Amino acid sequence: xxxxxxxxTGDDEVLPMSWREAWNWARIKNHLVSIEARKELLxxxxxxxxxxKVLAQQYEQLVAKSAWLQTKARASARVxxxxxxxxxxxxxxxxxxxxxxxxxxxxxQKAMLNAQGAIPCWVMSHAKxxxxxxxxxxxxxxxxxxxxxxxxxxxxxxxxxGKKILVVGA
Numbered sequence: 809x810x811x812x813x814x815x816x817t818g819d820d821e822v823l824p825m826s827w828r829e830a831w832n833w834a835r836i837k838n839h840l841v842s843i844e845a846r847k848e849l850l851x852x853x854x855x856x857x858x859x860x861k862v863l864a865q866q867y868e869q870l871v872a873k874s875a876w877l878q879t880k881a882r883a884s885a886r887v888x889x890x891x892x893x894x895x896x897x898x899x900x901x902x903x904x905x906x907x908x909x910x911x912x913x914x915x916x917q918k919a920m921l922n923a924q925g926a927i928p929c930w931v932m933s934h935a936k937x938x939x940x941x942x943x944x945x946x947x948x949x950x951x952x953x954x955x956x957x958x959x960x961x962x963x964x965x966x967x968x969x970g971k972k973i974l975v976v977g978a
Contacts, residue, residue, distance in 0.1 A: 883926045890922030937966040946971045
């Protein structure tokens with residue numbers, strides 16, 4: 809409903825009086841709507857994000873496999889055997905509640921002594937450190953405690969194994 813009077817020529821500023829102008833205006837509006845690509849851009853943005861995530865995962869896997877390949881190429885047969893023994897022992901430990909868990913922990917610690925020099929960085933939880941690493945003070949150059957605010961007294965055995973300690977997330 810309009811509350812203002814039309815101008816003296818009788819032309820409405822919002823709706824043109826001429827059907828041809830109205831027709832052209834509608835065609836231009838429909839054309840602009842049809843070439844608008846907002847939905848397509850959003851879809852492409854989501855697709856790009858998903859592809860970048862997959863690419864990052866593949867890159868991570870490539871770096872890990874490359875590192876292991878270099879480690880394997882430079883390692884002696886004794887070290888490779890120790891790494892395999894370590895992996896088998898850790899897998900057999902499982903949740904650590906079985907009747908042979910103590911034996912497998914001992915096997916993992918023995919294999920670790922032979923393999924630790926070949927691996928520049930070990931990543932594991934406090935519990936895994938205690939059950940699979942040899943109980944020697946200062947055996948590692950650096951121990952990084954991540955999520956330190958969530959750590960408690962159980963982190964101490966891992967910390968004591970390092971010559972230097974980096975605490976993250978205190």
